[in-house]
Amino acid sequence: MEAALAVIRLLVSLGLVLALCYFILRVLVPRLQLVRPGWTTQMRLVERLPVGVRSYLCLVQVGERVFLLGVSPANISLLAEVTAGSIALPPVSAGATDSPLPAHFAEVLRQSKDQATRSLRELRKKCGRSERSDGEKRGQDHE
Numbered sequence: 535m536e537a538a539l540a541v542i543r544l545l546v547s548l549g550l551v552l553a554l555c556y557f558i559l560r561v562l563v564p565r566l567q568l569v570r571p572g573w574t575t576q577m578r579l580v581e582r583l584p585v586g587v588r589s590y591l592c593l594v595q596v597g598e599r600v601f602l603l604g605v606s607p608a609n610i611s612l613l614a615e616v617t618a619g620s621i622a623l624p625p626v627s628a629g630a631t632d633s634p635l636p637a638h639f640a641e642v643l644r645q646s647k648d649q650a651t652r653s654l655r656e657l658r659k660k661c662g663r664s665e666r667s668d669g670e671k672r673g674q675d676h677e
Contacts, residue, residue: 591643593621602646614646 580593580600589606604611621642
């Protein structure tokens with residue numbers, strides 16, 4: 535009698551777990567999705583390139599504009615606005631956000647790095663600091 539009761543209890547528990555899974559998948563998950571099928575958005579992820587364990591670069595298209603973003607666990611930084619004609623954007627397809635790396639991505643990344651370096655130099659000039667990096671200063675202090 536106890537064995538039959540244990541089997542019934544097991545089957546009822548299994549049924550409750552399966553009903554809960556069905557409820558979560560059919561009711562809660564669709565409500566939590568930010569973009570539902572059939573909705574049109576003006577923003578899409580064009581490309582994502584990992585550069586570290588939890589940091590990456592990504593190209594995001596907003597309307598006709600394309601932005602290069604640096605993403606890390608601490609923040610998201612706008613690195614550059616890329617002209618749409620300078621890179622080969624993949625065609626928009628429903629549900630597909632991953633695409634092959636654009637041919638000119640390395641060039642865009644190099645230009646963004648150069649622009650950031652120039653901006654840093656200009657900022658240092660405005661603040662009255664020298665152009666040498668902190669590493670160079672430390673090396674001279676120890677000599």
